[in-house]
Amino acid sequence: MTLDATPASTHRFRRNLARQLRIWSGVVIALVFLFPIFWMVLTSFKMPKDIFTTPPTFFFQPTIDTYVEYIWRADIPRRLLNTVIVSFGSALISIVAGGMAGYALARLRIRGAGFLGTLLLLSRGVPPIALAVPMFLVARKFGLTDKHITLILAYCTFLIPYVMWLMRGFFLALPKELEESAMIDGCSRFGAFIKIIVPIAMPGILSTLIFSVILAWEELLFALVLTNRNASTVPVAMAGIAGDTVNGANWGALTAVGTLMVVPVVIFALLVQKWLVQGLADGATKG
């Protein structure tokens, strides 16, 4: 008598097959998304003659000449510092303001809160170009062009509604009895928010912070319009390189600067990754 064809073994085979399929689907999707980045990094170490070979080559004599040349020519260190300042500055301000606004929308009984929230979200539907020019005029009027704070405030206009809606979702998922309990235990509403809700929502806050930093990090239009030299960011440098087509597109420089732009964000994401653990709220309530 053989047991190979029993329903249990068939079920086990199907379960294993489904698991393998899930794993390999994940691998394929990851490869599709990571390949352009891999290719960018690879190209950045190629000499111009190796960039457009047919077929494309994976093996070549690597060089850092492009990096050495463009780090200084495109003023990357200062621009990278500017990018760090404006992206983290705007993300932090947006997390504080948008987080508190999201909490208010999630918890407080405010007349018209839903409408207000929707209005703020709809503001994201306005094309940035329509805002960039008026912003430039306002900044020029106040003598604030080419300053970090101008770009930070400009970025806050699109980051705060984004943060507010994301954080609202996180706060809605937390039982309101947590802060009610804290308020009975001796906290004010704000105290309960800071001491109880913020630590519990930290994974959500950090993931929102990462997305906000990335959104600000890669922003080009406002940076192009509102900055000139002092507060200029890396995407502006990349736009400059891409626009310099006298001798054809400089792919080596573009990929080198692109790699320099990506590396800090990846390092930041890896650093905060351990804080992004989910399930911290497990055990808060019944279960």
Place this chain on the structure above:
Amino acid sequence: MSAVEIRDVQKSYGGHPVLHGVSVDIPDGEFVALVGPSGCGKSTLLRMIAGLEDITAGEIAIGGKVMNDFAPKDRDIAMVFQNYALYPHMNVADNMGFALKQRGFSREVIKERVADAARILGLESLLARKPRQLSGGQRQRVAMGRAIVRHPNVFLFDEPLSNLDAKLRVQMRSELKELHQRLGTTTVYVTHDQIEAMTLADRVVVMNAGRVEQIGAPLDLYDRPGSLFVAAFIGSPPMNFLAGTVNEQGQLQVEDGLSLAIPGGGLQPGQRLTVGVRPEHLELAETGWPATVSVVEPTGSETQIMTRLGNQVIRVLIRGRTDLKPGAVVHLGADPAHIHRFDTMTGRRL
């Protein structure tokens, strides 16, 4: 002094009234249960005592001081929520000591009080654990511990046993009662479970649709329900009801043609009347209301017999066991002293 006085308290949400003037006086040290079906306003009332809901009209006083405009933290109350609301990022000891820390108690006092509460509740070995590492019953105990370390004026419980399984619920019920007897703190306990209310409370407030139906000691409510609602709500298995009209002979003419003799006078012919008898106050007799057995449910110590009296289902609860089979015809007798009469139109007791 930590008496709780609720005076003509009303609550509306956007013009929609949910509490229509509730008044309850709870003396110092009393255990009062607010009981009623979902949506009757019992949790809203409890949250108003806690300061978590604004009071639309009326007054709530704790220890003789009107608390309407006081923040929850300034009312010196402790509350246990249905879902426990333990702080997930703190361990058991920190959860229990949080309120004391907020009130500026020294580390030594906090440690001592947490240890005391942990000993009372059997939580000593769990103090370093996070809430997610605890079972439902342990979480419930931590929630109670968090309340008792405070030595508050009033304990508020919002259906604290609802999430526990039946066995644990019975165990925790006894522990709660013992805890109250030990601490003697004024307690307001919300539940939709009338058994919980009856077994725990000194007095029970039965609420219905935002109004107080009746306030009384558990057995008073059971023995002399003031309305049809209370009669139907209190007691398990529930009271049997027969509705009809009083005929010229002073008997209850039930809608399907059956007429039954009703003890006691003072009834007018034509009057709409509902008669109620608890299942354990009915007996199988030689004579009486004729009924047909439909279901027999033995539980060991007692047996519940479902019968049909005309079109009405009547439950009978007898001690011990019976050989009756479905389809058997029996006669139901009732002790006149245990027959309750209600005005069908108003629902009030006659």
